[in-house]
Amino acid sequence: MMVFERIGSFFGIVFHLAADPINIAILFGSVLMGIIFGAMPGLTSTLGVALLTALTYGMDTSMAMVCLLAIYVGGTYGGSYASILINIPGTAAAAATALDGYPLACKGEGGRAIGLTTTSSAIGTTISMLFVVSISPIISYFALQFTSFEFFLLAFFGILISGTLTSPDLVIKGWIAGFLGLFLACVGRDLLQFYPRFTFGFSELDSGVEVVPVLIGAFGIPQIIQVLKDRFQIGETQKLQRIIPEIGTVVRNIPAIIRSALIGVGIGAVPGIGEDIAGWVSYGTAKNTSKHPETFGKGELKAVLASETANNACVGGAMIPLLNLGIPGSPPAAMLLGALMLHGVTPGPMITFEHPTFIMEVAAILLLASMAMFVTGLLLAKQVVKVLRIPTQIFMPIIGVLCIIGSYSLGLNIFNLYLMLPVGIICYFLTEMGYPIAPLVIGVILGPMADENLRRALMVSQGSFMPIFQRPVSLILFIIIVLTIISQFDWYRRLKDRAMAKIRSRGNTCEVILEENESER
Amino acid sequence: MKKLLLISLVVLMAVALAAGAYAAKGFPKRNITAVVVWGAGGGTDTCNRIIHAEMAKFLGVNVNVINKTGGVAGSVGMSHAYSKPHDGYTLCGLSESNVTAGVQGGWDKKFDVWDTFIVGGSPDVISVTPDTPYKTLKDLIEAAKANPKSIKAAASGAGSIHHLNLLAVEKGSGAKFNFIPYKGSAPSQNAAMTGEVSVVVTSLAEQQQLLRGGKLRALGMLIPSAFDVEGLGTIPSSFDAYPGLSEYLPISQAIGFAVPADAPEAAKAVLVDAFKKAMATDKVKTWAKENYYLLSGKTGAESKAVFDALESNFAWTLWELGAATVDPAKLGIPKP
Numbered sequence: 001m002m003v004f005e006r007i008g009s010f011f012g013i014v015f016h017l018a019a020d021p022i023n024i025a026i027l028f029g030s031v032l033m034g035i036i037f038g039a040m041p042g043l044t045s046t047l048g049v050a051l052l053t054a055l056t057y058g059m060d061t062s063m064a065m066v067c068l069l070a071i072y073v074g075g076t077y078g079g080s081y082a083s084i085l086i087n088i089p090g091t092a093a094a095a096a097t098a099l100d101g102y103p104l105a106c107k108g109e110g111g112r113a114i115g116l117t118t119t120s121s122a123i124g125t126t127i128s129m130l131f132v133v134s135i136s137p138i139i140s141y142f143a144l145q146f147t148s149f150e151f152f153l154l155a156f157f158g159i160l161i162s163g164t165l166t167s168p169d170l171v172i173k174g175w176i177a178g179f180l181g182l183f184l185a186c187v188g189r190d191l192l193q194f195y196p197r198f199t200f201g202f203s204e205l206d207s208g209v210e211v212v213p214v215l216i217g218a219f220g221i222p223q224i225i226q227v228l229k230d231r232f233q234i235g236e237t238q239k240l241q242r243i244i245p246e247i248g249t250v251v252r253n254i255p256a257i258i259r260s261a262l263i264g265v266g267i268g269a270v271p272g273i274g275e276d277i278a279g280w281v282s283y284g285t286a287k288n289t290s291k292h293p294e295t296f297g298k299g300e301l302k303a304v305l306a307s308e309t310a311n312n313a314c315v316g317g318a319m320i321p322l323l324n325l326g327i328p329g330s331p332p333a334a335m336l337l338g339a340l341m342l343h344g345v346t347p348g349p350m351i352t353f354e355h356p357t358f359i360m361e362v363a364a365i366l367l368l369a370s371m372a373m374f375v376t377g378l379l380l381a382k383q384v385v386k387v388l389r390i391p392t393q394i395f396m397p398i399i400g401v402l403c404i405i406g407s408y409s410l411g412l413n414i415f416n417l418y419l420m421l422p423v424g425i426i427c428y429f430l431t432e433m434g435y436p437i438a439p440l441v442i443g444v445i446l447g448p449m450a451d452e453n454l455r456r457a458l459m460v461s462q463g464s465f466m467p468i469f470q471r472p473v474s475l476i477l478f479i480i481i482v483l484t485i486i487s488q489f490d491w492y493r494r495l496k497d498r499a500m501a502k503i504r505s506r507g508n509t510c511e512v513i514l515e516e517n518e519s520e521r
Numbered sequence: 522m523k524k525l526l527l528i529s530l531v532v533l534m535a536v537a538l539a540a541g542a543y544a545a546k547g548f549p550k551r552n553i554t555a556v557v558v559w560g561a562g563g564g565t566d567t568c569n570r571i572i573h574a575e576m577a578k579f580l581g582v583n584v585n586v587i588n589k590t591g592g593v594a595g596s597v598g599m600s601h602a603y604s605k606p607h608d609g610y611t612l613c614g615l616s617e618s619n620v621t622a623g624v625q626g627g628w629d630k631k632f633d634v635w636d637t638f639i640v641g642g643s644p645d646v647i648s649v650t651p652d653t654p655y656k657t658l659k660d661l662i663e664a665a666k667a668n669p670k671s672i673k674a675a676a677s678g679a680g681s682i683h684h685l686n687l688l689a690v691e692k693g694s695g696a697k698f699n700f701i702p703y704k705g706s707a708p709s710q711n712a713a714m715t716g717e718v719s720v721v722v723t724s725l726a727e728q729q730q731l732l733r734g735g736k737l738r739a740l741g742m743l744i745p746s747a748f749d750v751e752g753l754g755t756i757p758s759s760f761d762a763y764p765g766l767s768e769y770l771p772i773s774q775a776i777g778f779a780v781p782a783d784a785p786e787a788a789k790a791v792l793v794d795a796f797k798k799a800m801a802t803d804k805v806k807t808w809a810k811e812n813y814y815l816l817s818g819k820t821g822a823e824s825k826a827v828f829d830a831l832e833s834n835f836a837w838t839l840w841e842l843g844a845a846t847v848d849p850a851k852l853g854i855p856k857p
């Protein structure tokens with residue numbers, strides 16, 4: 001009965017919110033603004049939520065939440081536009097999408113890819129919403145199993161998996177790129193003892209290497225040089241097609257979508273990490289479980305589906321610890337926490353008593369935001385693909401200017417440009433040598449988390465690594481990491497192939513085994 | 522024609538009179554801008570928005586609150602506000618943490634270039650993970666004394682206000698904890714909930730949900746008086762069990778705003794007057810109660826003393842931790 005009551009009151013809130021035309025206007029406006037923030041390299045959904053928070057001061061709480069959640073959802077989705085169309089992820093969350101999204105666009109299926117991302121993002125958000133309503137206390141209990149060791153292992157795994165997945169030839173190159181990123185993340189005053197590392201006396205480097213200029217430099221500059229060098233015009237190849245959601249493709253991939261959404265919710269719920277790592281893990285799972293892993297990286301729709309569903313499912317996932325424990329699950333959620341405090345709502349274990357309908361309201365807003373995103377996305381998709389018809393000689397310089405503005409706009413700091421340019425040029429040469437760039441950026445993003453948490457974990461355990469093997473979650477993470485590494489070695493693959501062959505032959509016929517036994521003799 | 526002339530003359534005179542009255546009114550003639558150096562939605566931001574909304578009613582003009590974040594310890598916003606004319610039309614919304622901007626190399630002046638207005642802050646509370654055996658502060662301190670550095674205590678970042686409070690507890694009681702720094706209050710509370718650390722010091726506003734939800738157990742307020750929390754009862758003052766603490770505590774949040782000290786006295790007097798009136802309104806009082814803030818209302822010499830003490834405490838603690846880049850002695854900051 002409880003469940004029905006909850007569902008009833010949930011839809012009550014949805015209709016109540018949707019009945020107010022101002023809410024609807026704000027909803028669509030914020031989603032659109034979010035998409036723009038997401039699609040512009042350098043502007044992120046975190047920044048969008050932060051900027052809008054001050055503007056919501058005059059609104060009532062639910063209207064402010066409509067505004068902020070809509071920009072969060074829109075921003076997470078919007079990052080895929082830039083990934084697919086120009087191979088420069090609009091946000092770090094969409095970096096995994098670029099791997100297959102851009103090849104799709106090169107094949108002339110950019111519109112199709114965007115249409116599909118729109119659908120999968122909407123489904124991802126909606127599924128995560130279901131978790132917010134139904135079992136959020138259980139998930140927030142799970143989130144409390146994460147201590148410093150787990151955070152370290154998770155961050156390390158994120159860097160490792162993006163390295164494993166993105167290498168065009170040798171996996172070790174991806175890992176090298178990841179470790180370069182980790183090294184960049186070490187620059188600046190360390191977070192525990194304030195010791196300046198690799199700052200060479202520049203006070204600008206004290207606070208560390210900013211992620212946004214690195215993101216833009218690393219993805220943007222090599223791409224601009226590459227496209228201008230090849231004089232490649234992908235616009236001419238774009239097929240004119242319907243962007244209407246392909247129900248067939250979606251239905252065929254339902255299990256994959258649900259799996260990606262679960263990954264997204266789970267990772268979103270872990271405090272402090274968010275959309276970027278969810279996209280990678282989901283992409284990796286999709287590749288590993290696929291029957292044709294060789295098609296990944298060459299324009300596989302399933303890959304785009306996996307990363308985009310997961311990064312949007314992260315939005316709802318991040319809400320769970322925020323609402324139930326007052327711990328933000330992702331960087332934009334940290335901004336949301338501030339916004340809630342501004343409106344006099346302190347999230348935490350008592351929220352169900354103090355604001356009984358608040359969690360329902362957040363879920364209802366998420367549902368509305370995902371619908372608004374779906375509609376806006378479908379309307380936009382056909383138009384944005386036209387961007388590719390702009391001649392490369394004009395388009396790429398514009399992208400270059402946007403990149404520079406994007407880097408500079410962050411804190412209006414000219415130093416960011418001095419950082420962006422060399423990073424970009426180095427990354428161009430790395431790309432030429434066949435090193436993937438994404439792990440480097442992921443390294444910069446997750447590096448501080450890995451560094452800080454490893455050192456803190458060792459402070460807590462007084463120098464012992466034993467807790468890794470004593471704590472269940474960290475043990476599982478450790479085993480996954482070890483498997484990821486050794487699965488790349490030839491001897492392991494040979495061993496695995498042989499084992500698999502044996503199992504298969506045993507299953508097939510006894511004769512084979514007999515033969516085998518004979519031959520062994 | 523004559524009529525028209527007469528009417529226009531009357532209108533003109535009315536306008537002139539109004540303008541005259543406007544001029545005679547003195548400060549403020551136009552809207553005031555408050556530059557908050559921390560992000561929207563943070564404690565300092567919320568506090569400034571509340572107080573300025575009330576002050577605007579007494580000042581007769583709007584106070585526009587904007588956020589200018591970045592730099593070290595809010596130095597970008599402070600420099601911005603300080604670079605505007607010192608006429609009282611630009612205020613700077615700030616908090617106690619900004620006093621470290623000097624020793625961290627973001628601000629080349631002593632903090633007393635500002636005249637501060639302190640709204641208040643949420644007092645710090647020391648709490649433990651519920652499944653630890655420490656029921657009272659005495660249990661905890663005695664256990665820590667018996668086995669120095671064996672109990673892990675969390676607070677946000679070395680040199681933060683909560684860390685300073687923890688250090689003061691150590692000094693005042695003679696206990697030694699194993700300090701584990703976290704990136705902010707939320708992660709440090711999270712660590713106490715997971716049991717990674719046993720003790721956590723953050724403000725009551727940040728902790729109240731977890732205390733009332735039974736996720737953490739409060740042992741004592743780090744202020745001279747006890748605090749009533751609805752649905753939880755009274756949290757005793759730590760000073761009851763350890764009177765020695767009064768030598769080092771309280772180190773309280775001081776959230777409010779500031780105006781350059783060399784602004785015209787007349788303008789400052791108007792601001793002080795509006796501030797005092799705003800602090801007495803029910804709206805501010807209710808807000809403080811709902812958000813677990815203690816109101817202060819200090820201005821002028823009183824608030825200067827508070828900020829001087831905070832500056833010297835913060836600056837020298839950071840310098841001793843090796844976290845400061847500029848020697849506080851060079852800035853003329855006396856030792857605490």
